[in-house]
Amino acid sequence: MRIGELSDRAGVSVRALRYYEEQGLLTAERSASGQRHYGEPAVDRVQLIQHLYAAGLTSRTVADLLPCVDAKVNTPESRALLASERDRINTQIAQLTAARDRLDAVIAFSEGPSSGCTYQMA
Structure with missing residues (x-):
């Protein structure tokens, strides 16, 4: 083709x-x-x-x-490389999850009664 x-x-x-x-x-x-x-x-x-x-x-x-x-062929080197990439992805997932949780907190705060305060990111 x-x-x-x-x-x-x-x-x-x-x-x-x-x-x-x-x-x-x-x-x-x-x-x-x-x-x-x-x-x-x-x-x-x-x-x-x-x-x-x-x-x-x-x-x-x-x-x-x-x-x-x-x-x-599945070599020790290829398995190590894949495991390293998996660990990198897991780290990114954890960081993204934490960022999402912080955004959820900001959204929840902004939807609550207005007290004139601003949200402080931890």
């Missing part, structure tokens, strides 16, 4: 696909005229890349993990 079809089927922009190629995350065959052609597995690969990006992984981290994914 050509790049436009892959873009449509995977739900990403053509520009994103070109970026993935630049980063070594995605490969394409080239026709004699230089057009990119992708195999059917490219759709799944692009969706995996998107999931990893959505989880907050960098393109460098994704590039480090994809060879293990391609080889269907």
Whole structure:
């Protein structure tokens, strides 16, 4: 399939696909005229890349993990990398939860009877 079809089927922009190629995350065959052609597995690969990006992984981290994914190998290094990313995400979740709780307190205070006081963030 050509790049436009892959873009449509995977739900990403053509520009994103070109970026993935630049980063070594995605490969394409080239026709004699230089057009990119992708195999059917490219759709799944692009969706995996998107999931990893959505989880907050960098393109460098994704590039480090994809060879293990391609080889269907689970190494101690790849497990450690994934555990580290999971810990980073858990830290972000805790920080976001705390921020949400503070916002809820501000909202609750502002919906109460007006006493002329302002809320002090702890």
